[in-house]
Amino acid sequence: MNRIRLGLMMLGLLILTGTGLAERLDLATMENAEQAQTLIEKTWDYPIPYELLKTSDYIVLANKTHLLDENYIPQDLVKVKVRKISSTPIEMREAASDALTALFEAAKADGISLYAHSGYRSYRTQKTMYYNRLKKNNGKDDGVVAVPGSSDHQTGLGIDVINKAGIGKKFTSAFAKTKEGIWLAEHCWDFGFIIRYQKDKEDLTEIIYEPWHLRYVGIQVSEYLRQSNLCLEEFTEEWQRAVQAYEN
Ligand SMILES: [Zn+2]
Known part of the structure; x- marks a missing residue:
């Protein structure tokens, strides 16, 4: 029991x-x-890979509200190998310089002659240019020369590209209507470049339309910016929001 x-x-x-x-x-x-x-x-469903956004320093934003440090000097500057307006060497970051070479070669194959003008500009050079402009303009900032730290040229990823007719003249938006300007606007993206200051984005970039100013961002980003029609300011805000939402 x-x-x-x-x-x-x-x-x-x-x-x-x-x-x-x-x-x-x-x-x-x-x-x-x-x-x-x-x-x-x-x-992660944003069109650009998370790792790229977290690690790429080719998407750096320089403008009036995102100033680069006065000590910021890219560590991989090289002399560009393309045709230039003057004999003064032009420097860019290595990847940007290589992409520029490829772009100039493709242009040449299409019968387009391009000339490089201004590439990397140090904070100090920009500062000198800025204060010279102020002096010339009775101390008033007329927006023609970028405030030191806000210039895309300090990134070492920006370059001004024009045609033969533009040599020695003031750059104007009329360049966009030349065959060289049209070619650049159509093909720069294929080489990782964007037209940094677009006509319909002037209120966002706070810089006038500059069809001659190319900015290297890498091919994945340039392709995305081509199809989305976002400027670097809009893209930065968008991808940073995507990263934040993903990490929180
Ligand atoms: Zn420029």
């Missing part, structure tokens, strides 16, 4: 333990499902 009772008690205990285990298993499965759900919600 005692044995039977003991047996029954043990059986009951087993069932209880078993139930507990099953409940715990259920809970674990639910937690896993929740985690899985969170992961699904956190899927």
Whole structure:
């Protein structure tokens, strides 16, 4: 009799333990499902890879509200190998310089002659230019020369490219209508460049339309900016929001 009772008690205990285990298993499965759900919600669906945005220094933004440090000097500056307006060497970051060479070669193959003008400009040079302009303009900033730290040329990724007819003249938006300007606007993206200061983005870039100013961002980003028609300011805001949403 005692044995039977003991047996029954043990059986009951087993069932209880078993139930507990099953409940715990259920809970674990639910937690896993929740985690899985969170992961699904956190899927990266922005058109540019997360790793690229977190590591690329070719998407740096320099403008009046995003000033580059006065000590910022790119560490991989090289002399560009393309045809230039003057004999003064032009420097750019290595990847940008290589892309520029490829762009000039493709242009040449299409019968387009391009000339490089201004590439990397140091903070100090920009500062001198800025104060010279102020002096010339009775101390007033007329927006022609960028405030030191805000110039795209300090990134080492910006370059001014014009045609033969433009040599020695003031750059104007009329360049966009020349065959060289048209070629650049159509093909620069294929080499990782963007037209940094577009006509319909003047209120965002706070810089007048400059169809001659190319800016290297890398091919994945340039292709995306071509099809989305975003300027660098809009792109920066967009990708930073995507990264923030993904990380929080
Ligand atoms: Zn420029």
